[in-house]
Amino acid sequence: MTGRQRDPRRFGRQGVGVLGLANGRDPYLIPLSFGFDGDSRLYFTYLYDDESRKRELSDRAKATQFLVYEASSPVDWQSVQLMGRLGEVPSDEWDHVGSAFEKAWHPTLFEEGPYTTDVTLYEFEIESRSGVVRKPQQRSNGDSLESPRITVLGYCGRLER
Template sequence: MTVETLETLGIERMDEDDIRDFLSSHGVGILALSTDDAPYVLPISFGYDGDRGLYFTFVAGDTSRKADLSSGESRATYLVYAAESPFHWRSVVCEGRIHEIPRGEWEAHDEAMQDNAWHPDVFERAFETERVRVYRFDVEDWSGLRHTGLPPDLEHPER
């Protein structure tokens, strides 16, 4: 089904401001990293810089598939969504490149890394053991959809 078809059912495209507001008010999503076969998909919290940068904190040991797949300037996709009810939901898909931020540069990004990010308790213990890596996701393209009311045929039923 195309977005145009969905629009006839009451789905709306989100504009740039709507997308920024949505990302500013959420802190968890789904990261899809490229592999040779199927994408490697994982839930992960994020910080948002208010523009086109998302920040991820990885807890990783000496070997980490997600860290390996995020090396260099890897292509990735990130999905953030909220589904409050069948008639009230929003989703934003971001496409771009992910790269590691060296530990010495974390302080310069600290506010964006922590601003709206949700972090499980395990992160505090991981920071103490230095098994943490920070990545920036540079958003090259994004799109958002939302449905915030009843479908047109239920909202205005014919009598």
């Protein structure tokens, strides 16, 4: 397994994942597009109104999780679960994180405006990560074997560059 296969940075091109926030005893899961700084931070653009549950839970979250996955086929898939802290980015710092969104995927909602909601930017600082990779095993002639190989990846600490 190469470092590139294990590295969540390659999921930056995926551009969408699921943010998990605590909501009492039940999880609150939100599909979100994201920007990635290539190192240790994800960025999310929130569109919200005054009664936004997403913003309320994000603002009081002590720890959060984010799941990014890619599934090419039933025997060729991988996922990375990121654990970290979430915080609002002050509007005067938005220009500093703009490059993280250069290759980010966005739903057409961002271009459809005008907005009847507010917009803000959140930063997810990655503290640890883990993942699973399932790839078909290849015979020497290139044919796939019946049983795929599953590799469980466990990491702690910051992402390496």
